[in-house]
Amino acid sequence: MSEGDSSTDPTPDGGVVSVDAPATRLHDGGTKQNATAAGTDDSALARLADSSLLTIARREYRLAVRSRWALGVALLFGLFTTAVVQFGASSVGPGRFDAVIATIAELGVYLVPLTALAVGYDAIVGADERGSLELMLALPVTKGRVVVGTAVGRAAVLSGAMLLGFVPGALLTVRYIGLASVGQYAAVALAAVLTACAMLGVAVLVSTVARTKTHALGASLAIWLWVALLHDLVALGAVAGFDLGSGAIAAAILLNPVDCFRVLALSQVDVVAGGFGSVLAQAGLTVPMVAAALAAWVVVPVGVAAKLIQRRRL
16 A cells, blocks of 8 residues: 555454544634534533532532531531420410420521521631632632532531421420421421521631631621621611601511521411511511522522632732
């Protein structure tokens, strides 16, 4: 065979296949083979980036389980729900169950955000101080995906621990009141978990912009004081002093995820309790509207943190 001929190799079926067949020339001077290879590389990198996000989420999940703070959260909420249901629903009757839900709502506005902020305040700044954040950024993944993966991993552990903690209360509720009350109790538990994820997102945002863990902890405590105590006092004072309309009242509720939790919890019963609960009837809010606002609180802070991480010096 001459040197000008294309070299061929025999195939198992007796045919031949070209080894150095000419590549198809494209308009930009490249070849079809090169373009195909480039497209394959891009898709492989995209899949690798997606898998890196999941890897970061799994890593956060394993670290949280290993540190045993998830067990502490489960025990905390287990004791909380057990005590509330045991003392509130031991006398059978729908009125007593309404009191149980109202108690969970009123005490949960303090416990739920405090737990979530404690879980998330060191998510980014803590990893930065330990040096593990730089190692995660060595993966083929953007800084924003690192923030999202970290938030997803911690949210999964926090949600699972809280739901596990609500189980003892659910069993006692079935014992004292019956299966008819399980749906209402489950709705309150899910509202608490959604609120915790919202406050966890806020904590991740604080952790992203804070320079040290001490600053993040101080800011988280200030946020807890605002959402659990000061916001309601300011809102009630504004409503009473300036005779605000229903639109302002609704905005005040939707701008605080803790108040959204209170509305969702108290919507399960006929009891209206608490300082801010006295003006709920004037707000004109529906349960889907409040749930949508709470879901936005879960997504928006993490999205903002994913943008602001680009400005952080590592």
